[in-house]
Amino acid sequence: MTKQIKYLSPTGVLGVGFSEDHFMAALSPDLAFIGCDAGSTDGGPANLGGNKPFFSHGAIKRDLRILIKGARKVDIPLMIGSCGGSGGDWNLNWVWEIVQEIAREENLHFKTAVIESEPDRELLLQKYREGKFRALDPAPEIDEDTLRDTDHIVAMMGAEAYQEALANGAQVILAGRSTDAAIFAAIPVAQGFPPGLCWHAAKIMECGGAAVVSMEKPEGMICTITDDYFELEPVSPTQSCSPLSVAAHALYETGDPYMMREPGGVMDLTHARYESSSERTVRVSGSAFHPEPYTVKLEGAKKTGYRAMVLGGVRDPMILGQFDSWFGGLQDSIRNNIDAVYGESMAGKYRIDFKLYGHSGVLGSREPTLGQTPTEVGVLMVSQAETQEVAYAIAGQAAHMVLHHTVPEWQGLVSNLAFPIAPHFWSLDPAYQFVLNHVVELDHPLELHRIRYEEI
Structure with a gap:
């Protein structure tokens, strides 16, 4: 046998x-x-x-x-x-x-x-x-x-x-x-x-x-x-x-x-x-x-700080047609706003990571459809700072900035981000990284x- x-x-x-x-x-x-x-x-x-x-x-x-x-x-x-x-x-x-x-x-x-x-x-x-x-x-x-x-x-x-x-x-x-x-x-x-x-x-x-x-x-x-x-x-x-x-x-x-x-x-x-x-x-x-x-x-695994996040969707064809320039300007506006609120003392003590689903959220620069106009884009923003309070505050400011960041074709106050849940920004657990x-x-x-x- x-x-x-x-x-x-x-x-x-x-x-x-x-x-x-x-x-x-x-x-x-x-x-x-x-x-x-x-x-x-x-x-x-x-x-x-x-x-x-x-x-x-x-x-x-x-x-x-x-x-x-x-x-x-x-x-x-x-x-x-x-x-x-x-x-x-x-x-x-x-x-x-x-x-x-x-x-x-x-x-x-x-x-x-x-x-x-x-x-x-x-x-x-x-x-x-x-x-x-x-x-x-x-x-x-x-x-x-x-x-x-x-x-x-x-x-x-x-x-x-x-x-x-x-x-x-x-x-x-x-x-x-x-x-x-x-x-x-x-x-x-x-x-x-x-x-x-x-x-x-x-x-x-x-x-x-x-x-x-x-x-x-x-x-x-x-x-x-x-x-x-x-x-x-x-x-x-x-x-x-x-x-x-x-x-x-x-x-x-x-x-x-x-x-x-x-x-x-x-x-x-x-x-x-x-x-x-x-x-x-x-x-x-x-x-x-x-x-x-x-x-x-x-x-x-080592703790690196605390996080908060914002999630919303952009469906406006006027924005989507010039999404890269709109999004680049948005990031500059968020940084300028945080600098104005916190001053130089915050430099290097926070970060915001972005994921753009429907645009390049998974493959990043390897996305084969880059340059094509998407139908909609999901915007995920995750802030990280040394305390939960600061991470949450930065997420709130980022949410407001992305909501009203406009393009030349629109005049007056616009709301261009659709939030799927309320509240539209919230705290996450502490952040860790593999070391x-x-x-x-x-x-x-x-x-x-x-x-x-x-x-x-």
Whole structure:
């Protein structure tokens, strides 16, 4: 009999939902584990910097309840990576509290591993002084103060942290910031399956059922790995995979569709082969993995101020016909107005970012229709300053200026911006920015990650 391992990924991200019926139908005693990614940097740095979850308590609890009960029913490990969205310690412990709620309500008993990913700052400083940091492209300039002052820094753990927790009897693993693929590669690699197949399969499985031909709604995927290939099967009976849909997943969130780095090595898909094994399933072979010195990526978020915003739409054809000159004059008027109100003391202490949807809001200067007269333009203005009060005041002034900024063809007072909601300017949460895009070389894979064990 061919040696194999089989596992389940119920959805691409915890909290987005999935069909409970399909998940339960996919549960079977021959599954080795259930894995689920819970985070991303897609939403920017505020989730990490401001201790905010991606999804609501209710959404996370709904998905976790199904997953925990299912895993305990068939007595297999459940592994959740990048808990709470960003995987910071606050986010991780927030998910841990939800798990405890579920266990109490369902009268469940199991051993949990909680793996923290915010490294000790002194250890990071030591690594920095030893020259163990390497900048990725593009990377901001950093110094020791960056490592001291950044609000939150996480290190993206690899497969070894999961392997360690499993070796110590953990039945549910809640991990902080993790590479998405590490969740799914940990057990197959530990059991001796070819690393290339394990990591390639994991790269696809971390997105749940996203590699299907048409993903009408989030669902899951079952992966079976042998010594020669891995096979993907959607859990939804109405969905199917094709060689094209699976191969295309190598283009998702990657800079190179053939070489993809993970802690400890590079996934090499140069010679990967994709073929249909049934009407709904695809078989993949030929993937390789090349070991390299062990590094983990660091993500850091730092508060940069406070924001407020204005949103409105321009529909006046007279303005749209000369939009660039009108908008350039508007920006000058806003700056002059703020200078008149605040004086030179405000110079360099605020900023206003503009997005012009229907004009160049997405592609900017790469927009192929630049120069054409649009039918309407959505104007988004976001002010940022050192205090919320000043950011809000600047947004209010900008809203008034854009509302009445005229063109030569109009005389008297005009109102040229349509506001979709009232009030027409409002405060936002504090602003954060990513201040690290670096990897750090480790002496040991668990050097930056602490594991604590909790009995429920």
